[in-house]
Each structure stands twice: as C-alpha cells, then as structure tokens.
Amino acid sequence: MDVERTKLRGLSPLDQPRSPEELRIRQLRARDMLRGDIDDADLDEYVESRVMTTTLERAQNWARGNSMFPATFGLACCAIEMMSMVSARYDTARFGAEVFRASPRQADMLILSGRVSIKMVPVIRRIYDQMLEPKWVLSMGACSSSGGMFANYAVVQGADKFLPVDIHIPGCPPRPEALIYGILKLQRKIFGEPDLGWRERYKAYGTEEDERPWKSGPLSVQRVGAAPSDGIVESHGSPPSDAELHAPISHPELSGHEAHDAWEEAADDERVTTSRPPGDRRGDA
Amino acid sequence: MPDAPGLELIAHEVNERHQGAIVGSTYEHGQAALLADKDRIREVLDYLRDAPAHEYRFLASLHAADYLPAEPRFAVHYELLNMPRVERLRVKALVPDTEDGSMPELDSVVEIFPTADFQEREVYDFFGICFRGHPDMRRILMPEDYVGWPQRRDFPVGGEPVIFTNTEDTVPGWTR
Amino acid sequence: MNPTTRPIPEYADTNRTQEQLGRDAIGRTEAQVIGTSPIERTALEREEELFTINMGPHHPATHGVLRLLVSLEGEVVHDLKPVMGYVHTGIEKSCEDKSYWKVIPFIERMDYLSYFFNMEAFCGATEQLLELEIPPRAAWLRILHLELNRIHSHLVGLGTTALDLGAISMFWYCFRERDKVLDLFEMSSGQRMHTRYFQVGGVAEDIPVGFAERVLAFCADMPERIDQYVDLIDQNEIFLQRTKNVGVVSRERLLELGVTGPLLRAAGEPWDLRKVSGYLPYSDFDFNVPIGTVGDNYDRYRVRLTEMRESVRIIEQAIEGLPDGPWIADDRKVVLPPRHELGTSMEALIHHFKLVTEGFRVPPGEVYYPIEGPRGEYGVFLVADGSAKPVRVHMRDPSFVNLQALREMCVGGYVADLIANLAMLDPILGGIDR
DSSP: OOOOOOOSSOOOTTTSOSSHHHHHHHHHHHHHHHHTOOOHHHHHHHHHHHOOOOOHHHHHHHHHHTTOOEEOOBOSHHHHHHHHHHSSSSOSGGGTOOOOBSSGGGOOEEEEESOOBTTTHHHHHHHHHHSOSSOEEEEEHHHHHHOTTOOSTTBOSOGGGTSOOSEEEOSSSOOHHHHHHHHHHHHHHHHTOOOOTHHHHHTTTTSTTOOSOOOOSOOOOOOSSOOGGGTHHHHSSSOOOHHHHTOOOSOTTOOTHHHHHHHHHHHHSTTOOOOOOTTOOTTOO | OOOHHHHHHHHHHHHHHSTTOEEEEEEETTEEEEEEEGGGHHHHHHHHHHOTTTOOOEEEEEEEEEOTTSSSOEEEEEEEEETTTTEEEEEEEEEOOOTTSOOOEEEOOTTTOTTHHHHHHHHHHHHOOEEETOTTOSOSSSOTTOOSOTTSTTSOOOOOOOOOTTTTTTSTTSOO | OOTTSOOOOOOOOTTSOHHHHTSOTTSOOHHHHTTSOHHHHTTSSOOOOOEEEEEOSSOTTSSSSOEEEEEEETTEEEEEEEEOOTTOOOHHHHHTTSOHHHHHHHHHTSSTTOHHHHHHHHHHHHHHHHTOOOOHHHHHHHHHHHHHHHHHHHHHHHHHHHHHHTOHHHHHHHHHHHHHHHHHHHHHHSOSSSOOOEETTEESSOOOTTHHHHHHHHHHHHHHHHHHHHHHHTTOHHHHHHHTTOSOOOHHHHHHTTOOTHHHHHTTOOOOHHHHOOSSOGGGSOOOOOOOSSOSHHHHHHHHHHHHHHHHHHHHHHHHSOOOSOSBOOOTTTSOOOGGGTTTOHHHHHHHHHHHHTOOOOOSEEEEEEEEOSSSEEEEEEEEOSSSSOSEEEEEOHHHHHTHHHHHHHTTSBHHHHHHHHHHHOOOHHHHHO
16 A cells, blocks of 8 residues: 655755665664764765854854944944934844944943044043953044044044054044944954955054055155145255156056055065165165 | 114123123124123122123123234133023123233132033133122133133134155155 | 922922921931831931932934033933033134134034024124115015025924933924925025025025925925914924923023024013014015013924914015115125126126135124024124224124023922923024024
C-alpha cells in the first residue's frame, strides 16, 4: 500500500535528500554525530553550515555600532537639525541611534551640536568624562569643528581643543542627511572598517598621524614670476635663482604632495640633479 | 514717534521740571532722542513715565554704545514706548569715561522699570558701566571670573590666526 | 478637590500662633509625642529646609543650555535664578568687524529659530539709516517668509513643549510639518536654516517657478494639520491639568517686566507690532491677532496655535496677491547690479566691485528698529559712522527680556510646573546669549 506523505512545512531544496541513498547517508552521519564519531572535516562542514562564526570583537563592534545611544547635547542651531534628524523624515531609528539618553552615564555618543562657548567648555568636558567607555564624539557643524564663522573671544575654535573628536561634520547647519552620513561613517569606524577617505588617497600627509616630517613651502613648479603669496619672497630669506625658478616639474603626472614625495625620492638619488624647492632651506646643514 | 517740535516740547518740559537734566535732543530718521545728563537719569525717566502728558510706561530696551574716540565715550540708551499712542522715545544718557581707570557709574532704574534688571547687567558685563542701586550687579553672559569688558571698542575681537600654507611655519604649535 | 484651584503651599509660618508653633507637622504637642516611637517623633519640629538644586546647563528639559538655580522646599519652588551665557558667541562684537552684508549671516544666527526675523530687523535698520525704500514685491516676499518662519518657530516651540510635558507624539507631528516649511525655504533660498535670504534693499533673489504652487499646497494642508494637533493634546486631561492656571502672571506685571509677544498677548494685552507699527505693509493683509484671557500656560499654547492659523492666512494672501516688479531696490550704491549688465556697463562693474570688496557706506546715525517676532519684539539698534562697517549692532532679544518673567511664573508652584513654564516661555538661548 502506498502511503502518500505531504510535507506541511516546506524545507529548502538543499535540505531535502535527493534520493533514498542520500537519506540513508544522512541518517548514518546523524547517528555517528550523536555518538561522537564524526570526523574532523565532516564536523567542520556540519558546524559551518549551521552556525555563524566570528570573533567576539567583531560581534561586539557590530552590536555597538548598530545601537549607539546619543547623549542629548544640543547647544545651538545644529541642535534643531539634530532634532529634525530624529524625526520622521530623516529617521535615525533605522540606524539604531534614536534613543537619546539624557544621562551621560547611559549614553555612548556625544553629538556636539552647536557653538562651544568658553563658559560651556568645563561643562562639556565634565559630561564627556562622565560617559562610560566606549564613547565617541561627533562634532556636528562648523562651529564645534573649528569655531565656524565665529573667530572671536567667546567661541572655542574647535571642540577638539579639549575633547578627542572622532568625526567632524561640516555644514552650517549640516543637513540631517549629512549628519546621518557622519553617523554612518562613525559606524564603519566602529565596525573596524573605517572609511579613511582622503587619508587613504594622500596617506595622511601633513597631519599629525603621519610620521614623515612636513616640508613646508611651495612645491616645485614651473614658475614665470614669483608672487608674494607663494611664500618664496616673504618667508624664506634670499630670493631664488633663475635656475630654481624655472626648474621643471619632476613628475608631471603626479599632483600635490605626491609630486613633492616623488621629487624627494629623486633628490636622494645622487645621479639626478634637480633643484630643491625654494622653501626647503631648513633641511640644509 | 513724537515729531521734531513735539520733541522740543518734551525736552523743554523736562528741563522745567528738573533743571538741566536734558542737555540736548536729536531727531533723525524719524526717531526722537533726548540727551540726558547721566546723574539725573532717574528723575528724567521717572518724569517721562509718570507725567500725564507723556506716560512712557514701557521700557523696550536698555543698551549701551561705545563711541570711541568721540567724547563722551559711552552712552546708555533707554528706549521708551508709550503703548496707547504708539510713540517711541529714546533717552540717551551720556557717560564719559573716567580718567582714573575706575568704572563709570550711573543710577539704576530697576525700581522704575523692573525690566532693566537683566539688561543693566548686560551693559555692566560688556562695557564696565556700573549701575548704583542694582540688586545684583554681576556678570550675566561672560564667565563670572572674566577679566575685561568685551564690547568696548578697544577690546580685541579675539579668535585665532588663520593658517594658510605659507603661514604654517610661523603659527606656533601647528607643525612639528 | 476642585481641579482648577491650586492649594497654596504652607511654608510661611508667619500666620501661625505661638501655640501652634509648638506643635509638630500634624498638630501634636510635645507632651503627646513623648512615649511614641522614634519614627513618629521626628515629626516634632517642622522642618523648613531650603534645598538648592542646579538644573542644567545640560538638562533634557531646558530649551537650550540654560542653567537654573532653584531653591526648593520639598517640591515647591521658593526662588529661582537663571544663569546664562553658556552659548554666548560674541556676535555683536564680531559684527563690528564686518561690512554690512557680512553682518547678516552673523545676526541671523542669534535667535536660531527665527532667522528671518533677525535678518529683517537688521536689514530694516540699515535701510532706515540709508533712507532706502524697498519695492513692494520685496516687502510682500519678506512678509511671506516671515510668516512661514513664524509657523516654523511655533511648530518647534509647541513640539518641544509637548515633549517636555511628556507628549512625544506632538513632537513628531510638528516636526513633520516643519520639514515642509523647510522645503519651501530650500526652494526659495537654497538652505533649510539660516538662509540669508533677505538683503539690504529687498530680498537676495526672486522666488523660483513652482514656489507659488508649493506654498498654496502647504497652505491648503496646514489648517487640517493644526486641527490634528488640537485633536492630539487639547482635550487631554493630563495636558489640561498641567497647563490650566499654571504660571499665571498678571498683565501689569508682564508690562513692567518688559515682556512682549505671545506671553503678553496671552495675558490679555492686545499688543502686536505688526498691527500698530508700519515697518512692513501688514496693513494690506487681513488677519487677526489672538488674545488670551487668563494668562496661564494653556492660553499661551492656544495663542501660539491660533497665530499659526493666522499666519497661514497671511501667507495665502501674500502669495496670491504678490505684486510684480523688482525684488530688490534700484540704488546701485547699495544693491548689486544684475549680472547681465556686468558685461556691458563699466559703471555696473565698478559698483559691483566696490560693493563686493568694501561694501556700501552708511551715513552716520543711529536707529532702533523693532519688529514683531514669534517671541516678541526684536529690535536692532544700529550705530553707523559713515564707514562700511557698523559701529554698534545690538539686538534687543525678546527671549532675554522674557526670561525675567520666569521667576514670577515659577515661584510658589511645583518643580514640574517649572518645566512647563520654561517650555511655554519658549526661550531660545541663542537669542538670550547672543
């Protein structure tokens, strides 16, 4: 008598044994596993197909990045855009960063939104110190990143003068999308895959993270005349000779600081005679 | 806004009541201003507030200005408003700077116009003009221990020098 | 207990007799207390302990970084001292260093929710000193944007007020409309906030094609949305209990304190500079000014809500009756010439150059120019000395003066009412601290 079996819940085609022999093999393997008899390779494959493996750190970072709790720290106009980011149109709840905690002890992200006045600095520092590790700081807007348009006695020219800032978000005020972009960049940074952006392209040249000493002064380019803004005339002593002024660019396909680097490497090579950039007199003995 | 002859009348009346309190009047851009002697300012404002013909009962704003290098250096402005007639009148108390470096002083009008409380503190905070009789004469917007009167014309704006590529060496602390 | 009357807190002992003073909090004499347990005995002396707490500057309930030193007796507020200056940006000092055009972005960041009003006060003051008349189209465009900004400011104010009182849903709804208003600003000027749209002489640019339709669509939607807000919280028992008869200050006291704006109108004083002062042609528009009766928080809320409705009416009339013509004045010494002239006319080029590099010069004089903003009277006091930079720019900010009323509103009430009062006062710390 034929018994018709119909499955009530469909398993995926991969799970279904394709033939009775395969079913028998599976049954034997299951029996072996239960007895502890399964081999290394089979065991690995068995576990891998059923369990997601990762390091604890990556899992931790994934959890941290996807659930950042910002501390309510609206100082000025950027705070309104931050409130607008949390509201319905630009929703940060979908990124996990909607729960604004009032107490700094329960928050892990500080969004400094607004101009940092000198009277407010000790207060911000205190709030930052009260936050528990791990904590991140987003400097939202031009005023907290660098003082913004207010270059005067009352505004601190950049919150990173007294706080370590992870992400600076430009704008006055930055659009909520820009703020979300900044938060996502911070998320990537937390996950361990930071978007290095221009640092990758220029290899952090000219910043504090770079080990190479900064060679100041203008780059060696073909000059027709010497303008004061080039820095040749005003800041570095004697005016350059004609040969130096008309020295050709060493590697025309490079630009910016890469040209300077390539030139530098070429200068170390004794066979090449090129003039040094006029500004670089400090390296002289 | 009282017109020019009306302004003269007001000046005349106040001077009749309190001799010598008004030293002049200006009328420009449709706005009337009385120049008052700084030590009689309470009497002037009292009169303007209570006299039945004037009744400027609302003090819209109290602020000061530094006219360096003109003399007298400071002037404290009282913007008065008569609401039923919608008339504004400015009373300007001319405050010269002191030679010995002490703070110029003026009588406080907090009892006449309670709204002057915060605004006089602001004038003190930014110009260093002290108001005698104010219940709480201390800084309001700057930190309490700040030294200097920021909005005087000889106080520097502040800020930091902007760094360009050709000033990097000269700006301290920027490069190694 | 009648919910509309509030029990007077008994913390003043001056009206108790000598015999009563010898009793404890529940009226027992010392003889009666001896022999009782220690717990009961602690109630013997009436404890009057003033507990001063510090609220802020970082506090979820303050509208910005305002620090309040509050002396409490239990939950009753005994005294209140606001400490400001935590967002002081030195804008007035910076403005003395900049030409008149460059002052406009500085001054619009003072009261950062009503940026068009800041700009209007300053541009109006400069135009008064220059004796410059703005064309009618510019005036109507200014009124349109000012009323849109008034709606925007009231939306944020009501949303954050409801947030402070615990009704978060109102916050989301208000911000949904706010985004619509910001879309309109972005259409006309390119920026959502701090648009720098007003220019000395008129407005910086004409409105784009399609703006009128969007504005009319917004105006068609808005009254229904305001009805939604009313439905949300207006009949809510908790909201009514927290706002009715709370924070009442008499009209005379408010006038003495220099308070203007919706706070004064809620107390019953019919004072609105749009109606009495002719700084812009508001007389061409048909709108009402809502006045309250009692002056409590509920009245302030209703006044703001109704002002939004009236602003919608003004905007409709403005966009439908917008006159044609130039959007900025003609005076080439003050206003940039149109770009197409720069290629053909030498004078236009020279004017453009002088205006952009040095700026126009304003003849010596001083003027105080008050306008009616969403929080009260914004007045710019401008002193010019004939050069291209102002000598003194001072903004009489309504939030700064209105804050003096906070003490009157809160003393004698509870701490929870303090939060509601502060929210209904609608202070903007950027304006207070400048």
